Amino acid sequence: MATARPGRQVRLVAAEQGWAGRFQAMGSPCEVLVDGGSKANAAALTALVSAEAWRIEDKFSRYLDGNIIHSINTAAGKPVEVDTETGNLLDFAATLFEISDGRFDISSGVLRAVWTFDGSDRIPSQEAIDAVLDRVGWQRAAWSGGCLTLEPGMEIDLGGIGKEYAVDRCTSLAGDASAIPAMINFGGDLAVTGPPRSRSAWKVGIEGPAADSADRLVKLRQGALATSGDARRFLLRDGVRYSHILDPTTGWPIPDAPSSVTVAADTCTQAGMMSTLAMLKGPDAESFLAAQELLSWCRR
Amino acid sequence: MAAVPSAAADVGVTDMTASARKNERSVTATLAAATCALLGTTAVTPVDAREEPKWDFNTSLLYYGEDEGRVMDASFKSIIRRLFADDRSLTLGLTVDALTGATPSGAIRQDGPQSFTRPSGSSAYTERAGELPLDDTFKDTRVALTAGWQQPAGEMGLLSVGLSASKEYDYLHTGVNASYAHDFNNRNTTVSAGFAFASDSIEPVGGAPAPFTSMLDVGDTSNRAGDQDKDVLDVVFGVSQVLSKNLLVQVNYSLSQSDGYLNNPYKVLSVVDGITGDTLPRTPGINGGPSGEFLFESRPDERTQHSLYTQAKYFMNGKVLDASYRYMTDDWEIDSHTLDVRYRWPLGETRYIEPHLRYYTQTEAEFYRLSIDDSAPLPQFASADYRLGNFDAITAGVKYGWKTRNDNDMSIRVEWYTQSGTVPTQQLIGNQVLRDNYPDLNALIVQFSYRFSR
Numbered sequence: 001m002a003t004a005r006p007g008r009q010v011r012l013v014a015a016e017q018g019w020a021g022r023f024q025a026m027g028s029p030c031e032v033l034v035d036g037g038s039k040a041n042a043a044a045l046t047a048l049v050s051a052e053a054w055r056i057e058d059k060f061s062r063y064l065d066g067n068i069i070h071s072i073n074t075a076a077g078k079p080v081e082v083d084t085e086t087g088n089l090l091d092f093a094a095t096l097f098e099i100s101d102g103r104f105d106i107s108s109g110v111l112r113a114v115w116t117f118d119g120s121d122r123i124p125s126q127e128a129i130d131a132v133l134d135r136v137g138w139q140r141a142a143w144s145g146g147c148l149t150l151e152p153g154m155e156i157d158l159g160g161i162g163k164e165y166a167v168d169r170c171t172s173l174a175g176d177a178s179a180i181p182a183m184i185n186f187g188g189d190l191a192v193t194g195p196p197r198s199r200s201a202w203k204v205g206i207e208g209p210a211a212d213s214a215d216r217l218v219k220l221r222q223g224a225l226a227t228s229g230d231a232r233r234f235l236l237r238d239g240v241r242y243s244h245i246l247d248p249t250t251g252w253p254i255p256d257a258p259s260s261v262t263v264a265a266d267t268c269t270q271a272g273m274m275s276t277l278a279m280l281k282g283p284d285a286e287s288f289l290a291a292q293e294l295l296s297w298c299r300r
Numbered sequence: 301m302a303a304v305p306s307a308a309a310d311v312g313v314t315d316m317t318a319s320a321r322k323n324e325r326s327v328t329a330t331l332a333a334a335t336c337a338l339l340g341t342t343a344v345t346p347v348d349a350r351e352e353p354k355w356d357f358n359t360s361l362l363y364y365g366e367d368e369g370r371v372m373d374a375s376f377k378s379i380i381r382r383l384f385a386d387d388r389s390l391t392l393g394l395t396v397d398a399l400t401g402a403t404p405s406g407a408i409r410q411d412g413p414q415s416f417t418r419p420s421g422s423s424a425y426t427e428r429a430g431e432l433p434l435d436d437t438f439k440d441t442r443v444a445l446t447a448g449w450q451q452p453a454g455e456m457g458l459l460s461v462g463l464s465a466s467k468e469y470d471y472l473h474t475g476v477n478a479s480y481a482h483d484f485n486n487r488n489t490t491v492s493a494g495f496a497f498a499s500d501s502i503e504p505v506g507g508a509p510a511p512f513t514s515m516l517d518v519g520d521t522s523n524r525a526g527d528q529d530k531d532v533l534d535v536v537f538g539v540s541q542v543l544s545k546n547l548l549v550q551v552n553y554s555l556s557q558s559d560g561y562l563n564n565p566y567k568v569l570s571v572v573d574g575i576t577g578d579t580l581p582r583t584p585g586i587n588g589g590p591s592g593e594f595l596f597e598s599r600p601d602e603r604t605q606h607s608l609y610t611q612a613k614y615f616m617n618g619k620v621l622d623a624s625y626r627y628m629t630d631d632w633e634i635d636s637h638t639l640d641v642r643y644r645w646p647l648g649e650t651r652y653i654e655p656h657l658r659y660y661t662q663t664e665a666e667f668y669r670l671s672i673d674d675s676a677p678l679p680q681f682a683s684a685d686y687r688l689g690n691f692d693a694i695t696a697g698v699k700y701g702w703k704t705r706n707d708n709d710m711s712i713r714v715e716w717y718t719q720s721g722t723v724p725t726q727q728l729i730g731n732q733v734l735r736d737n738y739p740d741l742n743a744l745i746v747q748f749s750y751r752f753s754r
Contacts, residue, residue: 088337099331165338195348198455203385217383218350219349219352220348221349222346223345223349267344269338269339270332273331292327295350
């Protein structure tokens with residue numbers, strides 16, 4: 001059913017050292033790099049991975065009607081009972097809300113109604129911000145016993161977790177399905193099932209620590225890499241640059257946020273969340289990352 | 301409540317900062333636990349990622365000093381490596397050596413003082429009675445440049461090509477080299493082949509003396525010829541094999557073929573009386589000159605060396621035992637054995653100590669002579685160069701290395717080198733039996749190295 005959507009197709013090409021299966025999901029180009037083995041094996045892995053990615057997209061995309069997110073966001077103050085997988089994601093979001101002092105908030109998406117990061121100088125008025133801020137705040141949600149109740153007008157969006165979660169799910173499925181090492185890369189958030197056989201490590205290019213520095217090469221044998229931030233999404237007014245990372249506690253962009261943060265961690269979910277948490281630290285992103293003792297790159 | 305004393309307030313602030321820092325660290329643990337719950341996993345293989353540096357700088361300063369005022373070398377070496385995508389790299393090297401001191405000329409000791417014409421032919425010097433004659437004009441600066449390019453060739457191959465050049469006052473070297481290494485067997489076996497070709501030209505101070513001509517008086521250059529040259533071709537074949545996760549072994553065979561001018565233009569042999577073994581006296585010219593008969597050495601113009609090298613590296617919990625043995629034999633009849641052992645011992649995470657012991661022994665070249673017997677026919681070739689004699693050498697030392705705060709590597713190495721040799725007894729004539737004929741050598745080596753990547 002999932003694969004029946006228009007535009008959903010996979011392409012398998014011979015890569016330098018094996019196969020590359022490509023498809024589009026969650027608004028990103030997705031790739032399954034398989035380190036050798038047969039074409040049939042690579043095709044099977046790509047089919048498995050793309051099906052899982054599309055399943056997650058269909059289930060959790062806030063742009064689609066009829067899924068669990070749509071049910072929650074249109075419940076108008078009524079409780080919604082959720083399945084185990086959705087519940088696990090909500091538990092995870094609740095933990096992130098706690099450890100980020102309320103800055104990582106899956107209910108902050110409605111702020112996008114007033115903020116559009118298109119490089120222009122259109123800063124919304126404080127009144128407009130205050131109006132949407134009334135509908136933001138995970139602390140106002142009632143989440144217990146598999147039931148989620150949002151205040152009317154509130155919405156949730158799992159977009160900040162979904163892609164990394166999908167990468168980890170797909171990596172785990174691919175690792176179980178085949179002993180041939182593979183790298184699962186969804187728009188730059190990636191994980192590997194193990195070290196490659198044909199060379200010493202998977203090589204991933206990332207942007208250097210400074211905006212004008214050259215790309216860096218990371219050798220990954222095990223684990224994952226994820227990047228938060230987008231140097232092209234910002235607002236500029238009176239010489240002040242507003243990043244697209246919004247602070248749900250104020251309704252304003254996080255001041256002095258890095259333009260992007262890349263983190264290497266055991267799983268893509270950890271890497272992605274750690275990079276987002278670092279962005280939310282604003283000027284303290286570097287010291288926060290240093291305290292985590294993870295390999296990371298902070299780009300300003 | 302009374303105002304909080306400022307000292308207490310300071311403590312409060314400090315405590316908050318420390319606890320904030322602690323909280324930041326605990327984020328990792330909380331996130332790891334939440335992720336495990338989300339993904340339904342219990343054990344996660346830890347991340348193994350490292351950033352490939354783009355630049356690698358390796359710089360060292362070396363002091364080499366022989367005792368009794370002999371050779372001293374102060375050397376600066378810098379190697380810069382630029383890494384590109386797809387495992388390609390460019391390596392540039394610069395070495396500058398400043399050499400000073402004196403080196404044995406090949407002439408034997410005498411009971412009286414001896415005088416010699418300097419290699420330049422423009423002045424003379426005198427060696428005191430009973431002393432080993434040293435040529436004290438040894439002074440040179442050497443600049444060497446190397447450039448190398450390395451890149452993968454196919455999935456399992458690695459190709460390296462390089463150029464080298466060095467210039468001393470009296471010597472110019474130019475060379476090319478190339479090698480190819482191929483991995484097999486899940487990269488547990490590497491087979492390699494390589495060659496190096498050098499074309500060198502020698503422009504001795506005052507011109508190259510014709511072999512077996514006499515050392516002449518100051519100002520007399522009638523036995524001097526122009527510049528000389530030689531070619532050296534080296535070919536190496538090697539196999540390295542990972543035998544277990546702890547043991548790596550390597551075997552190399554190399555062949556070296558030298559052609560051309562292989563003499564040392566500054567080395568002489570004393571011509572001695574067949575009974576007494578003393579140098580035949582000679583009257584120096586009016587502007588000075590040799591006080592005895594000395595002949596410039598004569599070596600064959602070809603040399604073929606074969607060497608077999610084996611190395612084993614054993615890794616045990618961060619400790620590394622590295623042992624190697626080399627056997628070399630050549631058609632000059634020099635056979636040598638080298639045994640080298642290093643043991644790297646980590647001291648905590650960032651420091652190590654590495655003792656090093658090396659033993660070397662060689663037999664003398666077939667044409668090695670302490671002196672030329674005036675009463676016997678002149679041999680085809682002869683050299684009194686102590687480096688072609690029969691000798692043993694021991695190098696013993698220790699290296700201490702540490703990582704700096706910014707993850708750069710530093711090390712200091714201190715080593716003692718001692719060399720002692722013997723002249724075959726059948727070569728000793730008359731009074732030579734009573735003299736100390738082989739110039740023993742002791743040297744101190746101190747090296748400081750600094751390496752950083754970015």
